[in-house]
Amino acid sequence: MAKPVLQLAIICTLALGLCVQAMAKDKFEMEVEKEAEAVSLVRDVRRGGYDVVSTPELKKWIDAGKGMTIIDTMPYEESYKKQHVPGAAQFLFPIPDMKEWDVKETGGKTQEDFVKLLGADKEKPIVIYCGFVKCTRSHNGAAWAARLGYKNVYRYLGGIFAWKGAGYPAQKIE
Template identity: 60%
Template sequence: MKRIIPATLTLLALTLLATNAFAWGAKELENEKGAMTFSAEVERGGYKVVSTPELKKWMDEKKDMLIIDTMPYEDSYKKNHISGAKQMEFPIPEMKSIDDKKKAELVKLLGTDKNRLIVFYCGFTKCTRSHNAAMWAVKLGYKNVYRLPGGVKAWKESDYPVGEVK
């Protein structure tokens, strides 16, 4: 009996470790896939990325910049957005082209200074609305374009202030 208990405990421990290893590995594979997708978007888009704490630092330093929320106005921006952000909705599927109306709206929002610091964000890392906006800003000749990967979700999780439209 004394031998059975340690052997059973060892078998149980190995089973738990193996189960956790497979679960951990599957999660990591999912993380890697997301990272690779994001990296490819950034490369295709030609823009830079900024972290949530870095953007907050820029805001605290009162850096001259334009922050744009690319989520739908009614369903998202109106409820919560990064304080001071402007809003212009972009679609989720990658935009291979942009119509003249959308292009004119974007240029009007971005202004004539092609070196202006511009930050686009959407809801969360897998959301590609901000990718589309940043990519098209770069294609239109803007040089200082950033994407905030974690979007408003990471901003709120950091307990940074959000704005809302009443």
């Protein structure tokens, strides 16, 4: 009696292993996906005319008191109010490419409102972020800042998820 149970257990284990293996992507398939994401990101950066900044770099800039404007492009109530990079202001941008200024997509704010937030100094560093690497709200914000003539525009790719993931404190609106 033990022998059939053992055989059934072995068969089930092998079948489960084959199913999991068939469903799981191998390292080569995963690399193809990573490559596609990296190429897409590089093309966004080139098209947008801005640079990028990492989580540790941004933290160093903040700690050093570097004069810059930091902008969170996430929705106010759902995200910014709950957690944002310390010192960041909020300005909503949409996820899809915003080729023309669209007041509906920016929460009723105009291009002039954005320029006012960025300030008159076109050389001052501007850091724009959203939630995470794949979120393209920050691409829209950074591309628009560059389009408006700001020279030192950075997209903080990891956004608030990377900030929190690095263990850095977030600010919130009470």
